[in-house]
Amino acid sequence: MRPLLIEGKEExxxxxNKYKPRHGEKHLRVLVYGPVGAGKSSFINSVTSALGETLCNEAAANTSDSASSQSFTVKYETHRIYKDEFDSDETYPFVFNDIMGMESGASEGIRPEDIKLVMKGxxxxxxxxxxxAQIQEDNQYYNPNPKIDDKVHVLVLMLSAxxxxxxxxxxDKMKEVRETARDLGIPQLAIGTHIDKxxxxxxxxxxxxxxxxxxKTKMEEFSxxxxxxxxxxxGVKNYSEETDHVDNIDTLLLIALKHIITNGLAFVRKQARKADSLAETMDTLHVKK
Incomplete structure (x- = not known):
């Protein structure tokens, strides 16, 4: 008997695929963050897999229990998704950023201050x-003049169900990050991984x-x-032991991605309206002078 499908994958x-950058951005930038072991890198790989013809493992993910209390990702990396990994270098107009995981203690894992600076580009x-120690302005990797594409458009909290x-x-660290995102107007979503486990x-x-x-109870606790x-x-299931596509896994991942893109588009539209309003105000002041 064929397993029941979670409907709507093609829809x-x-x-x-309808999303096209048209408000000054070249792409939507999605930042995933959360505790160590939540499946941040695996989620990026799984979304890439759901959109592609083959399963992807570009973002280095750790499956070892011996190191589960420490973050496997230590660098800030941008992951682009190719529309056709074999025939074209064209990428989807959204990118995912992977960062070090959050850990307990003041001097363990990524610092909230660094996540705030990441969000600001x-x-x-x-x-x-x-x-x-957070990144300093004299560091070669510090960007003093971020453009719209350098900034984060959607913040996604990854949590293990x-x-x-x-x-x-x-x-407490999450709250600090969320408050900064709120002040910046960045939309925030959460994704529960490992739902099958x-x-x-x-x-x-x-x-x-x-x-x-x-x-349902677990999601209420998260909330x-x-x-x-x-x-x-x-909720999603990341690809782990699978060697080929599973429609139900793909569909849940695409549902999450659709919500991410919808929220990101709303954010850049709002930012564009603010910029237009500011420009009109400046023009009016110039005319009066």
């Missing part, structure tokens, strides 16, 4: 994060994501802990 893909590709609880010190019923059939009481509304929290 979601069609909507994703002040950190260049290749910067190695330092858990005990399989974790028992989030360390209070990590939640969190719930046996989902492991049996991924479509049970819509029926799982356990997952309460990090302050993100339930309708902005989605």
């Amino acid at each position: 979601h893909l069609k909507m994703i 002040h950190v260049k590709d290749g910067y190695t994060f330092n858990p005990v 399989n974790c028992l609880e989030i360390d209070p010190s990590v939640i 969190a719930c046996p019923e989902i492991c049996k059939d991924l479509k049970n994501i819509y029926r799982s009481k356990y997952l 309460k802990a990090v302050g993100i509304p339930l309708n902005n929290i989605m």
Whole structure:
């Protein structure tokens, strides 16, 4: 018997392909952040896989339990997704940024101050994060004059649905980052990974994501802990042991990507309106003079 499919894969893909930069941006920049082991790099690989013909492992991800308490990603990296990995160098008009994971303690994992500077576009590709000191303005990887494409347009918090609880010190760091994103007007989403490991019923059939009481309770806990509304929290299964495409996995990933793009587009539209309004005000003042 064929497994039930989570419907709408082609429709979601069609909507994703409709996005075209037209408000001054060349692409949408999506920053994924969260605790160590939440699946940030795996999510980027999985989205790339869902959009492509083959499964991707470009973003280095760690599956070793022995190092699960420390971040495997240490550098700031931008990941572009090719529309046809074999015949063309054309990329999708959105990019994902991977960063060091958050850890408990003041001198462990990425510093909230660095994430704030990343959101503002002040950190260049290749910067190695330092858990005990934020990037300084005299660093070669510091960008003093960020353009619209250097800045983050969507902030995505990655959380593992399989974790028992989030360390209070990590939640405090998340809150600090979220408050800065709020002040900058950057839209915020959360994605729960490892949903198959969190719930046996989902492991049996991924479509049970819509029926799982356990997952619903877990998402409510996430919402309460990090302050993100339930309708902005989605569940996905990252590709891990699979060697070929699975429609249900792809569809959940594309649903998440569609929400990311929709929120990013709304943000750049708002920024463009602000810029136009400011320009009109300056023109009016110039005429009066």
